[in-house]
Amino acid sequence: MSRHDPDARPLLLGEPARGLPLLALALLSIGLMVVDHRQHHLAVVRQWLSVAAFPFQWAAQAPLAAWTGLQDRLATRSRLEAENIRLAADNLALRLRLMRFAALEQENHRLRAARDSSSRIVQRSLIAEIVRADLDPFRQRVLVNKGSRNGVFRGQAAIDAAGIVGQVARVGPVSAEVILISDPMHSIPVQLNRTGVRTIAVGTGRSGELALPWLPQSADVEVDDLLVSSGLGGVFPPGYPVGRVTRVERDPARPLLAVDAVPFAGLDRDPEILLVWFDSVIVEPEPVPTAAPAAAAE
Amino acid sequence: MISGSGLSWTRVAALSLAALTATVVPLPGWLALARPDFVALVVLWLALLAPRSTGLLYAWSMGLALDAFRGVLLGQHALALVLIAWIALRLRLQVRAWPLLQQTAVVFALLWLDEFVIFWIDGVSGHPVTDWIRWLRVPVGAACWPLAARVFARTTTRG
Numbered sequence: 001m002s003r004h005d006p007d008a009r010p011l012l013l014g015e016p017a018r019g020l021p022l023l024a025l026a027l028l029s030i031g032l033m034v035v036d037h038r039q040h041h042l043a044v045v046r047q048w049l050s051v052a053a054f055p056f057q058w059a060a061q062a063p064l065a066a067w068t069g070l071q072d073r074l075a076t077r078s079r080l081e082a083e084n085i086r087l088a089a090d091n092l093a094l095r096l097r098l099m100r101f102a103a104l105e106q107e108n109h110r111l112r113a114a115r116d117s118s119s120r121i122v123q124r125s126l127i128a129e130i131v132r133a134d135l136d137p138f139r140q141r142v143l144v145n146k147g148s149r150n151g152v153f154r155g156q157a158a159i160d161a162a163g164i165v166g167q168v169a170r171v172g173p174v175s176a177e178v179i180l181i182s183d184p185m186h187s188i189p190v191q192l193n194r195t196g197v198r199t200i201a202v203g204t205g206r207s208g209e210l211a212l213p214w215l216p217q218s219a220d221v222e223v224d225d226l227l228v229s230s231g232l233g234g235v236f237p238p239g240y241p242v243g244r245v246t247r248v249e250r251d252p253a254r255p256l257l258a259v260d261a262v263p264f265a266g267l268d269r270d271p272e273i274l275l276v277w278f279d280s281v282i283v284e285p286e287p288v289p290t291a292a293p294a295a296a297a298e
Numbered sequence: 299m300i301s302g303s304g305l306s307w308t309r310v311a312a313l314s315l316a317a318l319t320a321t322v323v324p325l326p327g328w329l330a331l332a333r334p335d336f337v338a339l340v341v342l343w344l345a346l347l348a349p350r351s352t353g354l355l356y357a358w359s360m361g362l363a364l365d366a367f368r369g370v371l372l373g374q375h376a377l378a379l380v381l382i383a384w385i386a387l388r389l390r391l392q393v394r395a396w397p398l399l400q401q402t403a404v405v406f407a408l409l410w411l412d413e414f415v416i417f418w419i420d421g422v423s424g425h426p427v428t429d430w431i432r433w434l435r436v437p438v439g440a441a442c443w444p445l446a447a448r449v450f451a452r453t454t455t456r457g
Contacts, residue, residue: 021353021354022354022380022381025354025376025380026380026381028358028373028376029358029373029376029377030373031373032372032376033371033373033377033419036371036372036373037371042372046372049362050369052366053363056315056318056322056367057367059319060322061323134321134323134324134325134330134333135322135368137331137333138429141369177369205429
């Protein structure tokens with residue numbers, strides 16, 4: 001590979017690689033990291049960078065999106081018909097459940113009014129498309145195509161048709177980064193629907209797995225128990241399905257149980273998610289013994 | 299278009315954008331884990347073989363762009379890339395005279411250093427990823443080097 005430089009300019013060893021620029025740039029990077037780590041100092045810079053990066057992130061997934069679009073367009077008639085029949089059946093089943101739901105909601109409102117606690121149901125939602133860009137294979141985060149221009153805010157809950165997906169970790173004007181409930185840095189306050197036991201589900205870094213590491217040996221938990229969001233911390237609306245317990249290991253030598261759960265939401269399959277607004281005024285009438293720290297994204 | 303061991307800025311810009319985009323192109327699970335660090339490869343490629351087109355500032359801004367692309371701590375990749383670009387610029391005259399296998403070994407060491415700096419900053423900033431598989435992209439990246447060097451040789455002789 002030895003080549004001669006036809007360029008006549010002198011190219012002394014080390015001339016373009018002096019130590020001073022390296023030191024200056026390295027210090028600048030460290031300064032940036034420190035400022036960025038102490039949240040919000042660089043929010044504006046981040047927002048502009050996210051605007052600049054978004055077209056490329058979008059372009060990266062465009063061929064894949066075009067391919068799936070083409071497949072949809074070429075879908076066979078029989079497949080579409082089958083899908084139509086399935087959707088119609090789904091619709092009927094959901095309508096039936098909705099009929100009961102209206103009456104239940106009415107009753108719930110009345111009872112909550114009697115208890116003087118506000119009902120925290122989702123009031124508004126926004127559909128956001130997931131941009132299939134691989135940000136980091138070791139972190140469970142996705143990029144969506146809605147940002148602060150659409151009213152998206154940091155800490156906003158994201159759900160899909162099956163359950164809770166995650167929360168918004170970072171917002172730019174036209175895009176937002178959603179941290180999934182399976183990210184190892186994420187935890188969500190949950191409640192066992194059967195017994196009402198409150199605990200925290202933390203992500204494991206694998207998209208089909210949650211862990212419930214803080215349940216005492218005495219806790220009443222069984223395989224197939226439904227986990228719903230408890231609404232503590234005010235990030236997630238209460239009562240939404242999160243996952244199902246898949247493994248309970250009771251080791252008497254240890255003070256805590258080892259419990260695994262599988263999330264309901266299609267964390268790695270969703271083409272789009274719902275960002276929700278709900279009335280997050282928390283009026284908890286009774287004190288909570290197993291007080292949980294708020295769900296934290298960072 | 300091409301003067302000496304330099305590339306025109308349009309080519310550098312196109313190459314940089316392609317590398318950044320390739321970093322976030324969606325790949326199926328196991329492939330995404332083995333994805334080489336394209337930006338680090340391009341920075342090394344330019345620093346070793348075309349040092350006139352770029353410099354430390356280029357490596358630093360590429361790192362910053364990568365941080366913005368991947369949504370990690372701002373300055374993380376910038377620091378790592380400036381460091382390896384500096385070493386590559388220092389060593390380029392020797393390295394260019396070496397046979398391909400030894401070049402690849404140097405690139406492997408530099409990519410490893412890059413990954414180590416990122417790993418270290420991840421840990422310091424409280425987001426440790428200790429999975430051993432994160433190091434997989436270092437050998438994969440180094441394995442791409444012979445191909446990259448050959449492509450470069452063709453680009454310059456054609457000019």
